[in-house]
Amino acid sequence: MYAEGINPMLRYVTVAFTVLFSTAVWAGGVSVSHAWIRLLPGDLPAGAYCTISNGSDHAMELLGASAPDFKSAMLHKSVTQSGMDKMVAVDDIKIAAGKQFSFAPGGYHIMLMPPHAPLKPGDHVRINFRFADGSTTSALFLVKGASAMNDH
Amino acid sequence: MITEAASPRPRAAVRVAALALLLVPLLAGCGSKPHHFSLIKVPGGHEADLKLPDQPTVSGKKISAQSLRGDWVILYFGYTHCPNICPLTLAEFNAALKKLDAKQADKVRVIFVTVDPRRDTPQLLQQYVHAFNPAFIALRPDPPALKRMTGRYHISYSYGKPDASGNYTVGHSSEFLIFGPQGHMRLMGNYNDSAKAIAGDLRYDIRHG
Numbered sequence A: 001m002y003a004e005g006i007n008p009m010l011r012y013v014t015v016a017f018t019v020l021f022s023t024a025v026w027a028g029g030v031s032v033s034h035a036w037i038r039l040l041p042g043d044l045p046a047g048a049y050c051t052i053s054n055g056s057d058h059a060m061e062l063l064g065a066s067a068p069d070f071k072s073a074m075l076h077k078s079v080t081q082s083g084m085d086k087m088v089a090v091d092d093i094k095i096a097a098g099k100q101f102s103f104a105p106g107g108y109h110i111m112l113m114p115p116h117a118p119l120k121p122g123d124h125v126r127i128n129f130r131f132a133d134g135s136t137t138s139a140l141f142l143v144k145g146a147s148a149m150n151d152h
Numbered sequence B: 001m002i003t004e005a006a007s008p009r010p011r012a013a014v015r016v017a018a019l020a021l022l023l024v025p026l027l028a029g030c031g032s033k034p035h036h037f038s039l040i041k042v043p044g045g046h047e048a049d050l051k052l053p054d055q056p057t058v059s060g061k062k063i064s065a066q067s068l069r070g071d072w073v074i075l076y077f078g079y080t081h082c083p084n085i086c087p088l089t090l091a092e093f094n095a096a097l098k099k100l101d102a103k104q105a106d107k108v109r110v111i112f113v114t115v116d117p118r119r120d121t122p123q124l125l126q127q128y129v130h131a132f133n134p135a136f137i138a139l140r141p142d143p144p145a146l147k148r149m150t151g152r153y154h155i156s157y158s159y160g161k162p163d164a165s166g167n168y169t170v171g172h173s174s175e176f177l178i179f180g181p182q183g184h185m186r187l188m189g190n191y192n193d194s195a196k197a198i199a200g201d202l203r204y205d206i207r208h209g
Helices: A008-021 B010-029 B085-099 B122-132 B143-152 B195-208
Strands: A025-027 A030-038 A046-054 A060-066 A070-081 A084-089 A093-095 A100-103 A108-115 A124-131 A136-144 B072-078 B108-114 B137-139 B157-159 B170-172 B176-179 B185-189
Touching: A030 A124, A046 A060, A046 A124, A046 A136, A060 A070, A093 A100, A100 A108, A108 A124, B072 B085, B072 B195, B085 B108, B085 B122, B085 B195, B108 B122, B122 B137, B176 B195, B185 B195
Parallel strands: A030 A136, B072 B108, B108 B137
Antiparallel strands: A025 A030, A030 A046, A046 A100, A046 A108, A060 A093, A060 A124, A070 A084, A070 A108, A084 B170, A124 A136, B072 B176, B157 B170, B176 B185
């Protein structure tokens, strides 16, 4: 994790910095807000949710995500097919200039599985987003309990 | 109520009917607006009544439709390796129960039935439902019982192809069913129904059930 092995004071400073700036992590005009993870017991896959705002003057194409604290991170959405809801992988997500895209419970989500080390509500984990133009954006996601709701 | 034509005293019948119409909202909620259900109201007798497999819950408790008489039962089918729809739905149940007053919430039982008994061990299932609400109940019917149960309520499920690490997704109907104190199905919903909507309908149904 980001503060592993670092002096505890620095960790608190990092956390304070995260709290201050977690609602808007800027990188090349793209910002990530409302970033959180619904943690499920044990090694069960977790869903990550956030809003990505494209503050740049051109469309951005999100190609993938990575999460160093997890074995894998995949862009997914839940779809309804012949009366059943299932998850499908998403290859790319286009976000027009000035627009937002939301990963939200019930729809698009970043599927994380499984964590390298046990996590608990209140922890923060980093997720990196990769765009078609080669740029990346990273944000810290707040770990919440299973019964968390998507209210900010 | 409109029985003038058949009644020998039409005027009196109309008066009685009018009085009854005036009294209904008073009796129903002291003049409050009529309740509009957010969930799908199931017409009486049209759907199957509550019936549970003759198997204990994952925590080892004996449970049956008979033992749940008097309670409202929310029945939902899913699997623990579902990161999105299932946890959202269970979190909504928990939030809905928190919106009810304690007396009403005590009358509601949430039962999660796994459609993935292969991966969902009793221990994992218990841990899973407990993470949402310690009072939630988990059932892990054996495959034939699961087939009968899902058939009864028109719940479909299918298993995806395992990936290189053996992980697979499960497609399943996302509907939940709410049964009243006599075991009759009363309401249906899915994860698009907010905790507020579920709580609002439950509150009304429990008050008038």
